[in-house]
Amino acid sequence: MQLLEQILNGITLGSIYALIAIGYTMVYGVIGMINFAHGEVYMVGAFVGLIVMTILSSIGASLVPVYLIAMLLIAILVSSVLGWSIERVAYRPLRGKHRLIPLISAIGMSFFLQNFMQLSQGPRPFAVKQLIPGSFTVSESFSISYMQILIPVVTLVFMVLFTYFISKTKLGVACRATEQDRRMANLLGINTDTIISVIFVIGASLAAVAGVLVSLYYGTVRDTMGFIIGIKAFTAAVLGGIGSIPGAMLGGFVLGFTESFASAYIGGDYKDIVSFVLLLLILLVLPSGLLGKAEIEKV
Amino acid sequence: MLNMQPSLLSVDSIALSFGGLLAVDRVSFAVESGQIFSIIGPNGAGKTTIFNCISGFYAPNTGNISFNGHAIEGRSSHKIAKYGLVRTFQNIRLFKEMTVLENLLVAQHNIANRNLISGIIKLPQYRKAESEALDKAEYWLYQLGLTAFANREANSLAYGQQRTLEIARCMVTEPTMLLLDEPAAGLNPKETEELDELIVQLRDMYGITVLLIEHDMKLVMNISDRILVLDQGRVIANDLPSEVQSDPAVISAYLGEEE
């Protein structure tokens, strides 16, 4: 039964990583930088979720779907604004400068958000009430909590929405065109600045969804929660092939499974190391990732 | 014939595609030592891509390239440069925020005294090596008329001077062969003429073999010993300048392109 449990864990973790990894991969695809602050957007999303939940419960709301939808939507709203502002304030003025420069700015932004949240709410974890307690029993030694079902389902819903957006809508197609060749897209009359903003907004929304889900699953939220998970989701994006959206989803799940098995069989203390070693290995053997295509840098 | 010496550079049926686009399609040619060999062709014909294959920035999908007895296809670019084959770039690539002199010193990296200890405590052999490097840099600055700009940042130079500096930077590495990618692009007629003289001088005085990509037909026809014409990745002519000029295939390729 342990195997099944790990598989379930893997799916849960993988969903989270996949949601966050999409933001990394899209931003990297279009402006070629690691958005270090992305993990912090996720963290802010989680906090907003908690605040919305607390407000709802103090005004006496009781329906679970109301909670869930309100938390998700408002977290998405706030995170979108955040993602948009981050790009406007910290990255856009730095376009075309040496690669190092936006990277340092991104680190600064990541730290700023973390400390901003720490100063406004305090440097400690906050408990999140269980929204959907209970589980459903399969056999005596094995049960699946409702949260473990909810997470993949919500993830699936957002992935489907996202896939629809990116492949069917005009804006989505413009996003992909911009990712493939920004100059060309610009020549074709696409306002690439707007598209870049849209990409930040979408990435941030998915991260906010992940933030809300995680806070419900683990029952806690804190200022530092975005940092490690950010690195891991980036690992997932690299694993799948940076720049590739299906790659980010796949990479997220591969990493989720690897980690859940690693923490079961090697020990929880070392699970962060596993993903790091995985990252090093991919970069060594398969730098373009599972689904990415090897690009020849134009000289 | 007695003269069975192999060519300095021989490119044998190389091909390279990007995704679906066949940028270079089974191209072969040979450059003899001491030649000025030009590659011409319309935009996107694959000229720069061939340069990139020769200088190790791209690895051709198939085919062989040999330089001075070394098989160099797919080799890393810095190794190829060490064999004495250096290049300039279509879009100038100087060390922009470093001074002109520094650009020339950096280029001598492989001949410099790189022993850390002797550099840190300035041993005599280190001083000597540095002074020699400086001499060589000054020599080329003088030859190319850049002495007055020695301590200016490279990106503060005029466009034409930057192109010249790029050539100087190649020359301080003491190359056997020089690949010049559109060195006359953006130059005025007078500068182009000077460049023309310079290239011939490099060959005549320093024995440099030159492989040249150029759009400026006058320049090409004046100085080339041989011309290779490319169109859509394929060789459509490889001949003497006078013959190429009257080649119907070349004329149609160009007429189809321009005007």
Place this chain on the structure above:
Amino acid sequence: MKQNFQNAIIATVLSFVLLSLTIGGLIQVEGIETTVVARPWYVVIGCTIVFIIQLFRDQLVFVFKGFGNVLKTLVRAEQIAEHAIQLKGSDRFNPLFYLTVLICLSVYPFIVSDKLWIGMFIDIYIYILLALGLNIVVGYAGLLNLGYIAFYAVGAYTYGILNHFYDFSFWLALPLSGMTAALAGIILGFPVLRLRGDYLAIVTLGFGQVLVILLRNLGSITGGPDGIGSIDRPTMFGIEFSRRAKEGGVPFHEFFGLEYNSIIKDFFFYFLALALVIFTIYVISRLVKMPIGRSWEALREDETACKSLGINSTSVKLSAFAISSFFAGLAGCFFAAKQRHISPESFEFIESVIVLAIVVMGGMGSTIGIILAAIFVAVLKDYSQDLQEYRMLIFSLILIVMMIWRPRGLFPATRPFIKLQNRQKSQECGC
């Protein structure tokens, strides 16, 4: 103005959305009850600030530009003066100036004669060491190392472990610490230095995290979360600085027939740190004028061009990485000897960011700038009671603002002026 006003309104509305559900509600936990207390004032103040900044954006940009121009003029003046000196034939080295600085720094501890004030300078020196080392990779080679503090940790633990288990002395462990850190840099850098620079950033960041985890969990070697204690202090030619010497030794005060005073030990550490800083400044100032240093900068400017000239960019990167880690290792060893106790919490990611902030602020590639920035940051970090809470916020803002405003730092490095030898006119070059 109308445009600005519109933008200001939009920015204010967005800040309202952002702030009201983050800082605008304080989460309070009482028992099992969680409530949110509204803090409207925070939101109002935040929105007002954003509104004003946006409204007077042009003026603000103007002020910043003006300030930047003042700095530029200063730097330029210094450069011109320097060139004038060099043109006259004398070297850049100006003995009088350096001697004065050295004398001031040497008498300083005796004048203040106070543990706290001496300690502050020792801290500053450590930051200077770290920042000068990081500057090699970030400022010169243009590579982002986000796990720099991990190499500092490697240095510290090298001494800690060698001393704890094998009784190595400080002086023997000092070069070893540097070398171990350099080796760690090479091993880590090797797989990633071939790849794009961004990967290096994330891998070094990951390495920093992993190292801290390892330090916490490999208890039998590293002492786990408690770390390693009772590390030996360095000796001066075998003379110790404790009240009582280890078996057979003579402590400093007895050797010189003085009264025991623990401040003597602080003097010693002060001068040791100063010596390390001087050594580092000298070595780095040499390195950057040497072929190796030039190749670092060339790499930052254009890697493709480097390769085309026969420079092996991977080994150039590796050399920058290794040498920079070496200095972190030295600093780490000194830190372990000074603290006498090391534990994982001294080597968290935050520290890497602080050192990065120093480099970024001081001016990538500029030694003087970095020294000034190190002083500023060290004082802000440990010696400003009022700003304690806000210091990390300030550091992170420094990173962003500097990148937008002056990416090459407050005091950017000036290009070296190389005097021509003018020999080629009389004689032909032998090439």
